[in-house]
Amino acid sequence: MEEILKVEGLSKTFTLSRKQQKIEHTAARRKTAVDNLSFDAYRGEIFGLLGPNGAGKTTTLRMLATLIRPDSGDAWLDGCSVVSDPETVRGKIGFLTSELKLEDFFTPNYLFDFFSRLHGVDEATCAQRKAAMFSRFGIDRFAEVKVANLSTGMKQKLSLVISLVHDPEVIIFDEPTNGLDVLTARTVTDYLQELRAEGKTIILSTHIFSLVERLCDRVGVIIDGRMIACGPLAEVCDGLSIEDRFFEMYKEVKGGEE
Amino acid sequence: MKKNNTWTIISKEFARFFGDRQLFFTTVIMPGLLIYVIYSLMGNGIQKMITEGQDETVCLTVQNMPQSMAPVLNAIDSSLVVVEQPFTDDDIAQLEDKEINAVLLRFPEGFDQLAIPEPGQPVPNVEIYYNSTNNASSRVYHTLSTMLGNYNRPFTVNMPQSEEQRFDQASEESIGAMIWSKMLPMLIIMMLFSGVMAIAPSSIAGEKERGTIATLLVTPMRRNELALGKIISLSGIALLSGISSFIGIALSLPKMVSGEGVDYADLGFHYTTADYFALLLVIFASVLIMASAVSILSALAKDVKNAGTMVTPFMLVVMLAGLLPMFQNGAAESLLVYFIPFYNSIEVMVAVFAHEMQWMPVIVTVASNAVYTGIAVWVLTRMFNSEKVMFSR
Numbered sequence: 001m002e003e004i005l006k007v008e009g010l011s012k013t014f015t016l017s018r019k020q021q022k023i024e025h026t027a028a029r030r031k032t033a034v035d036n037l038s039f040d041a042y043r044g045e046i047f048g049l050l051g052p053n054g055a056g057k058t059t060t061l062r063m064l065a066t067l068i069r070p071d072s073g074d075a076w077l078d079g080c081s082v083v084s085d086p087e088t089v090r091g092k093i094g095f096l097t098s099e100l101k102l103e104d105f106f107t108p109n110y111l112f113d114f115f116s117r118l119h120g121v122d123e124a125t126c127a128q129r130k131a132a133m134f135s136r137f138g139i140d141r142f143a144e145v146k147v148a149n150l151s152t153g154m155k156q157k158l159s160l161v162i163s164l165v166h167d168p169e170v171i172i173f174d175e176p177t178n179g180l181d182v183l184t185a186r187t188v189t190d191y192l193q194e195l196r197a198e199g200k201t202i203i204l205s206t207h208i209f210s211l212v213e214r215l216c217d218r219v220g221v222i223i224d225g226r227m228i229a230c231g232p233l234a235e236v237c238d239g240l241s242i243e244d245r246f247f248e249m250y251k252e253v254k255g256g257e258e
Numbered sequence: 259m260k261k262n263n264t265w266t267i268i269s270k271e272f273a274r275f276f277g278d279r280q281l282f283f284t285t286v287i288m289p290g291l292l293i294y295v296i297y298s299l300m301g302n303g304i305q306k307m308i309t310e311g312q313d314e315t316v317c318l319t320v321q322n323m324p325q326s327m328a329p330v331l332n333a334i335d336s337s338l339v340v341v342e343q344p345f346t347d348d349d350i351a352q353l354e355d356k357e358i359n360a361v362l363l364r365f366p367e368g369f370d371q372l373a374i375p376e377p378g379q380p381v382p383n384v385e386i387y388y389n390s391t392n393n394a395s396s397r398v399y400h401t402l403s404t405m406l407g408n409y410n411r412p413f414t415v416n417m418p419q420s421e422e423q424r425f426d427q428a429s430e431e432s433i434g435a436m437i438w439s440k441m442l443p444m445l446i447i448m449m450l451f452s453g454v455m456a457i458a459p460s461s462i463a464g465e466k467e468r469g470t471i472a473t474l475l476v477t478p479m480r481r482n483e484l485a486l487g488k489i490i491s492l493s494g495i496a497l498l499s500g501i502s503s504f505i506g507i508a509l510s511l512p513k514m515v516s517g518e519g520v521d522y523a524d525l526g527f528h529y530t531t532a533d534y535f536a537l538l539l540v541i542f543a544s545v546l547i548m549a550s551a552v553s554i555l556s557a558l559a560k561d562v563k564n565a566g567t568m569v570t571p572f573m574l575v576v577m578l579a580g581l582l583p584m585f586q587n588g589a590a591e592s593l594l595v596y597f598i599p600f601y602n603s604i605e606v607m608v609a610v611f612a613h614e615m616q617w618m619p620v621i622v623t624v625a626s627n628a629v630y631t632g633i634a635v636w637v638l639t640r641m642f643n644s645e646k647v648m649f650s651r
Contacts, residue, residue, distance in 0.1 A: 065476050068645040091478035100476065101469035105274055117266045118477040162473075 004170060004201050005041035005064070009073035010034055012059050012225075033059040035225040036073065041203055041218070043169075046196050048216035049205040050246065056225035057205035058097070061174045064203065065095040077170055091119065096163040097174035104148035108139050108158050111147070112165060119166035126165070133161045137187065153184040160188060171195060173204040177211060189215060209243040221246060223253045263479040267487025268494075271461060275495050285456045285495065286502045289449065293506030301510060313337060314394040317360040318402075319345050324369040331363075334401060337394075350387050353395070361398045362387035435612050439588070443607035444580035445507060446500065447600075450545050451576055453499025458492050458552040459565035467561040471648060485553075485638035489631065492549040493542075500545065533610050536620045540610075543627035544603035548576070550634030551599075557641045557648075576600050583608045589619070596622040599630050 012034040016024065024031065034056040041047040049057045062068045064075055066086035074081050080088045102111055109130075116126035134140040137157040142150055150158065156179075164171065176192065177185040192202055192215060206212060212219055212233070219242070220230040228249050229236045237245045276282055315337050323331075323342045332340050345362045352358050364385040366372065372382050384406055388399035465471040474484060529537075552569055559565035579601045589609035596602040602623040609615045641647045 067472065067475060068649070087478045087480060090476055093476075095476045099469055100473045102473060103274070103465075103468070103470050105278060110273065114266065114270055115473075115477065118263055118474070118479045120261050120478070163476075 001042040003040050004043045005077050007037060007039050007075040010037040010060065010063060010070050010075060011072045012063060012070055032225050037227050039220045039227060039230045041201055043201055044196060044199045045217040046192060046202040046215050048212045048219045049222055050212050050219055051222035052207055055222045057222055058174050061172050061205055065093060065172055066090055092169055094163040094168040094171045096160055098178055100159065102147050102159060102162060105146060107144050107146055109143040111162055115162050116165045121166050129167065137161055153181050156180055156184055157187065170201045173202065175206055176204050212242050221249055223250060228253060263483045264487045267484055268491040271491035285453065286498050289499055290502030290506035293503055294510045297510030314359055315339060316394045316398045317341060317358065318363060318398060319343060319360060320363045321345055322365040322367050322369065324365055326370050338398060353387055353389050356389060356392055359392065359394050361395055363402065439608045439611035440584050442611050443583050443604045446504065446607060447580040447604060448577060449503035450496055450500040451548055451573055453496030454492060454548045454552045455569060455573065456499060457495050458549060459556045459562045459569065461488060461492055462553055462556040463559040463565035464562045466648065481642040482635060482639040484642055485635045489549050489553055489635060492553060493545045496549055497545050533615055536615050537607065537610050539620060539624050540603050540606045543624045546631045547599050547627045550631050554634060554637055557638060579604055588612050589614055593619065593622055597626045599627065602626060
């Protein structure tokens with residue numbers, strides 16, 4: 001198997017504001033979100049980062065997407081460092097999270113062309129990909145409708161399509177089905193499997209066990225910013241369901257605390 | 259070679275701006291239109307106040323007309339009908355009720371024979387009854403009071419002996435230029451700033467607030483391309499807004515200053531091509547630095563509302579700088595002044611409008627503003643790279 005992503009000793013600490021200190025019930029000014037995280041991902045697989053809310057999954061993915069810089073450690077995507085060569089890395093990935101929004105004012109047609117230009121996609125390829133993607137997700141009928149007037153499900157499908165305008169080798173999805181209606185969620189998960197079949201690598205974060213079981217080839221379990229277990233799904237589960245195995249690990253780390 | 263995305267960002271910002279009819283109307287059309295309508299209405303109103311009653315016939319009733327005054331009063335104005343007769347309290351009441359277009363003038367009896375009183379002695383009193391809310395009556399009153407105030411003086415001051423004789427040695431052109439140089443720099447700066455204010459907070463802080471900036475930041479575009487694209491597009495739009503306001507002022511100024519159909523040249527508004535070129539250069543340079551500064555503040559802000567709050571004190575400082583020419587004579591001579599951002603542009607505009615433009619201050623201003631804009635692009639690039647600035651809530 002060809003390694004496409006290598007993560008080594010990735011760490012990130014945030015300074016808490018007074019408000020955040022109150023919310024977190026802590027007197028500490030700094031919080032370690034990701035602590036010396038290492039893992040690999042291979043071409044043509046779906047790798048899932050599984051963990052509870054606040055475990056550090058989103059922070060990890062944001063570092064991989066070069067939106068934030070790690071305090072220490074590094075990650076290499078297809079040989080390019082997220083720390084020293086972030087622009088090249090951004091050209092190789094498609095990143096999708098609910099935090100990323102599209103401008104309401106523009107139409108899907110305009111946005112596809114605009115992001116294609118930013119990614120350096122030539123016009124002919126852009127037109128070809130647009131036709132295929134819009135047709136695949138049923139956006140073609142709404143191509144000239146402003147984003148503001150699209151349904152929530154259609155906006156989410158459009159966000160997915162826009163994140164893939166440049167046909168990236170690695171797709172990073174933060175909670176891919178979060179907030180989606182059942183139909184859109186199914187469309188997305190089916191599409192992730194199609195992408196894997198095409199040889200793309202997908203890194204996703206989730207806290208939904210069924211999603212991991214259905215989609216992921218390999219999984220990394222993160223609790224409190226640390227990688228507790230990482231490997232093929234069957235190996236990590238060790239004969240149990242992923243849900244039971246996760247709670248076993250969680251109790252081990254937290255000492256029975258839930 | 260990697261493609262430069264600055265133009266992609268500029269075209270997106272322009273598409274956003276020109277595609278939004280409401281935004282385009284409020285930013286580009288409305289300022290010019292409003293300024294034209296308001297200034298024209300104000301000008302017409304002032305003109306009306308000044309000219310109303312000028313052609314109306316006024317009856318000047320004179321009681322105890324002195325012989326010496328009769329020819330003078332009869333020669334005042336063709337619209338003035340002089341009637342020599344006594345008047346009563348009823349006539350005064352009619353004047354109060356605006357029933358008559360009149361002025362009532364009462365001289366003491368034997369006015370011509372009255373000796374000039376010694377200093378400290380009571381002086382004879384001439385009574386002029388008029389109604390100040392009636393323009394015609396008020397006009398005649400002012401003429402009479404000025405004329406009578408000068409009556410029997412041992413000398414006159416600046417009484418022209420011929421039509422050509424002038425006492426004020428300032429040319430009409432230089433008087434006009436002085437007025438323009440005190441007034442227009444502030445107006446231009448304010449309009450350009452308003453243009454920047456109308457769009458910059460929404461363009462950067464708005465993108466942060468809506469979460470769309472992060473979508474841009476995960477593309478391979480270089481951050482300096484994003485910064486430069488934003489600043490250039492904001493400058494272009496602000497410039498359009500400024501031009502609209504300027505056209506509004508240019509069209510309404512003659513009405514404001516002295517009525518319709520006035521030639522600008524009569525008001526000293528005749529500038530050379532070099533003057534206009536210098537003005538254009540300095541306006542470009544000003545808009546660039548304004549857009550840069552507001553973009554930086556806007557990037558620091560959490561949302562559009564916060565950006566508005568942060569930019570307001572800065573706007574006050576710029577307005578204050580715009581007011582300074584009101585209290586000075588001509589442009590600054592020291593070249594060092596032309597290194598001060600914002601103020602340098604104002605000083606160049608003062609020089610241009612005062613017909614004192616020199617190229618060195620213009621070059622220093624444009625060059626220093628270009629350097630400051632370069633620094634601002636660098637700062638904004640750093641800010642786009644900073645997760646604290648871009649993603650803090």
